[in-house]
Amino acid sequence: MKARFIAGEVWSGLRRNLSMALSVVLVTMVSMFLLGLGLLAQRQADTMKGYWYDRIQVSIYLCTDDSNTPNCQGLAATEAQKQSIESQLRAMPEVKQVFHESEAQAFERFKEQFRNSPITGNVQLGDIPQSFRVQLDDPSKFGVVTSQFERAPGVASVQDQERVLKRFFQIINWITGFSVVLAALMVICATLLMATTIRQAAFIRRREIGIMRLVGASNWTIRMPFIIEMLVVATLGVALAVGMLWVGLRLIFNAGFNQVVLNKALIGANDVWALTPWLFGGVILIAALTSLVTLRRYLRV
Amino acid sequence: MIRFDNVSKVYPRSTRPALSDVNVNVERGEFLFIVGPSGSGKSTMLRLALREERATTGKVLVAGQDLSTLSTRKVPRFRREIGAVFQDFRLLPGKTVDQNVAFALQVIGKPASAIRQLVPETLEMVGLEGKGKRLPHQLSGGEQQRVAIARAVVNKPQILLCDEPTGNLDPKISLDIVHLLDRINRAGTTVVMATHDADTVNDLRHRVVQLDEGRVVRDEEHATYMPRVEAGGAGTSPASGGSSNADDPHAVEDIEGIEQIGDLDPERFGGEDR
Structure with missing residues (x-):
């Protein structure tokens, strides 16, 4: 009886306060969508880091005859210098793999990479220097390699791909930070709106509440419809947010990118599902706490 | 069933007490009128008995519960023992x-x-x-x-509290309502009715507690009531009351009783209560 009665109260409460209920749904949805977006961007960054860092390399370019770096002093690297660099690299504990790319290999790779570009016609064998491609155990330790070989005899320059990626990850971090800050603001909005909605709902139902108190309804009977109402509305908001994240990921991200570039480097629906319980849990917690605090203040016996 | 022991009530931001040193004891099955002009403390007594307010000093005991020590958590269960009726329905x-x-x-x-x-x-x-x-x-x-x-x-419920239940009703309808309350009382429910409607009080001749500025100035069985403040209107009240009591030989005695008791020191009534 009581459960049915409370369900009826919830339903009539939602109907009587529909516009407020809708606004809570929407604000919750937007806040959780933004939070989800931020968290997904972070997961994307993590996934990409894992993917790229496996492949990241430090390139040590050796001097050629016409290198203009001061370290080369205008001379090509000798065989002895080359071997000394290689043995030093292999002796380093941070280094996982070293392979040598000769001028011929470099020239072939260049031609392959830019086969549709007119630039290839101007480049000759020997223009692209031979290099050591070094893979590190921990790609963030590239500084060790740079500092050791930058001034070594026969080395023209040390280039690190991480520098390029760093910029990319920084952008992702900005997106994350931005959306999390916005989400935090929206969560504050949602909380305040929930409190206002409950106050309004309590005001609309002040006669009922007065009578309930008078005839000795328990505090829980009086409060339960409000709390359940808030939970229903907030849950609906999160559900919509999760739906939007999933659809967004599928349509824009996966369909647009996935086939073109690297499958494994991108997040998918699994990552949305992984976030879902946290979003739901967080919102339910916020809704329940907000209801309880508001009702404590406005519905004293 | 309901007992007020030296009860005073001062509302916040008010210097004048709404009730001061009230002593009233209502037995199980009794029918009690609380009468007095507006602002004399009638509603405050009912609010205290319902535990919508708490006494500033003194003890209010209702249905076996000491309301000064009753925890907020137990208030709902306590109120299930009490019915309440108001002027505005x-x-x-x-x-x-x-x-x-x-x-x-x-x-x-x-x-x-x-x-x-x-x-x-x-x-x-x-x-x-x-x-x-x-x-x-x-x-x-x-x-x-x-x-x-x-x-x-x-x-x-064991107790029915009525705060001016006839305040919005015609005299004829008012009498119907108090007769209904009387019927409920005779079935065993303790009834306390606050009113300033003399006709209804005089019709039933139950116990009357009269308040004035928060003090009990009269507490009498089988009593009538002649409003003192509404002097102009009061002329009609005893007249209609008198007409309905025309065949009641005690009517005149009761009116004399009012005059006598009106002179008494209210503190003596505290003593008479017990």
Whole structure:
């Protein structure tokens, strides 16, 4: 009886306060969508880091005859210098793999990479220097390699791909930070709106509440419809947010990118599902706490 | 059943006490009128008995509970022992008569089967059989108050508190309502009714506690009431009261009694209470 009665109260409460209920749904949805977006961007960054860092390399370019770096002093690297660099690299504990790319290999790779570009016609064998491609155990330790070989005899320059990626990850971090800050603001909005909605709902139902108190309804009977109402509305908001994240990921991200570039480097629906319980849990917690605090203040016996 | 022991009540932001040193004891099954002009503390006494307010000093005991020590958590269960009726009926306008009465039972978790039995039974008792499907605005004031009374007694409370239940009603309807309350009282419910309507008091001749500026100035069995403040209007009250009591040889004695007791020191009534 009581459960049915409370369900009826919830339903009539939602109907009587529909516009407020809708606004809570929407604000919750937007806040959780933004939070989800931020968290997904972070997961994307993590996934990409894992993917790229496996492949990241430090390139040590050796001097050629016409290198203009001061370290080369205008001379090509000798065989002895080359071997000394290689043995030093292999002796380093941070280094996982070293392979040598000769001028011929470099020239072939260049031609392959830019086969549709007119630039290839101007480049000759020997223009692209031979290099050591070094893979590190921990790609963030590239500084060790740079500092050791930058001034070594026969080395023209040390280039690190991480520098390029760093910029990319920084952008992702900005997106994350931005959306999390916005989400935090929206969560504050949602909380305040929930409190206002409950106050309004309590005001609309002040006669009922007065009578309930008078005839000795328990505090829980009086409060339960409000709390359940808030939970229903907030849950609906999160559900919509999760739906939007999933659809967004599928349509824009996966369909647009996935086939073109690297499958494994991108997040998918699994990552949305992984976030879902946290979003739901967080919102339910916020809704329940907000209801309880508001009702404590406005519905004293 | 209800006992006020040296009860005083001072509302916040008010210097004058709403009640000062009130001593009243109501036995089980009694019918008590609380009379007095507006602002004399009648409603405050009822609010204290319902534990909507707490006494500033003194003790209020209702249905075996000391309300000064009753925890907030236990208030709902305590109120299930008490019915309350007000001047403004306090019905839910969107619910039918049946639903209004059933509401009081639903919110305390009564099973549906009990509700289906109790609601029509109670409506019949208050004289509203066949009107269960009406909405409050389709009823007269007297009928609305009957619905409110039905709601107050449907859970069979030990005590019925009525705060000016006839304040919005015609004299004729008012008498019908107090007769209904009297009937409920005779079935065993303790009834306390605050009013400044002399006709209803004089018609029933029950115990009367008269308040003035928060003090008990009279406490008398089988009493009548002649409002002192509404001097102009009071001329009509005893007249109509007198006409209804024309064949009652005690009527004159009662009126004399008022004059005598009005001179007494209120503190003596504290003593008489016990």
